[in-house]
């Protein structure tokens with residue numbers, strides 16, 4: 326099976342993890358700050374707080390902005406469920422803005438309309454969570470203009486997008502947001518096994534994130550209300566154990582040295598897909614422009630609007646039988662039984678529904694060979710009766 330995604334692990338990665346295992350610290354010691362420094366060096370953000378997953382990162386990012394009961398958080402339906410669940414963990418409610426048909430990212434025109442209505446009803450969101458779907462940045466300048474008009478905060482779900490660039494800046498720079506979250510799950514651009522991080526330029530938010538990551542406890546005498554002795558620590562907030570281990574951080578430091586190479590090869594493969602299927606009636610994703618350079622976490626092809634019912638699932642099943650590990654990203658969150666019980670109706674988000682009925686993620690990973698990619702394309706086009714180059 327050619328998988329849809331796969332990590333790249335070198336001997337250097339393995340040595341880095343083993344070195345930590347032989348050292349004094351195996352959780353949140355000196356290597357976690359080194360990993361955080363590698364992320365700030367890449368993104369240009371002032372601060373980074375590494376945690377045990379992007380899901381945890383989203384949770385504490387929202388909490389650090391004061392999201393709680395009575396607040397509303399908006400995201401888009403085409404995302405992993407964690408983007409929306411994080412708001413519910415905080416006791417807030419969640420709502421969705423439909424996507425753009427061509428970029429799969431939150432549609433800023435629909436967002437502007439929804440904000441106008443929300444203002445009229447006194448129900449403006451506290452936070453908007455744009456998802457950089459497939460690794461391509463949302464239109465952050467348009468979002469920033471709306472943020473200035475309506476006063477909400479912005480947490481980027483950049484789980485797909487470490488290594489991507491928007492208007493000349495790395496995603497994670499937080500030039501147009503309060504916070505940006507990354508995921509280091511094995512299918513993502515770099516991996517720590519499980520892991521996540523939040524970047525920000527706000528020192529107060531960074532301190533809050535660090536506190537929430539570790540039970541709300543401080544050992545810094547300058548922050549404590551009293552001091553009973555050398556053993557003393559204080560819990561000042563209700564936090565969590567969301568710490569990253571030293572093994573994860575060491576793998577992360579080692580992986581970060583190859584970030585540019587990872588993205589470059591992914592881009593090459595994406596352009597190659599574009600070339601190989603250009604003469605078929607398959608819809609291809611938007612390619613990079615100078616303004617918007619994707620990290621190419623996913624290559625999502627779509628069947629045309631007028632497909633017959635079940636055509637996508639037939640093609641999907643056929644490709645799986647052929648040993649091609651295709652996938653679908655994502656089932657709209659609004660379709661999930663849990664979200665239907667909260668009152669969402671998928672028909673409220675017709676662009677997401679239409680996308681979902683026609684999308685297939687083709688395999689794309691750093692170690693994928695051109696020959697494997699040719700095999701994917703051959704299996705994809707053969708049953709559809711296209712002239713291929715093979």
Ligand SMILES: *Cc1c(COP(=O)(O)O)cnc(C)c1O
Pocket residue numbers: 378379380381404405407408456482484485507508509510519520521
């Ligand atoms: C992977 C992913 C997450 C969750 O990341 P974890 O590190 O697995 O918790 C959240 N949002 C999006 C868009 C993702 O792709």
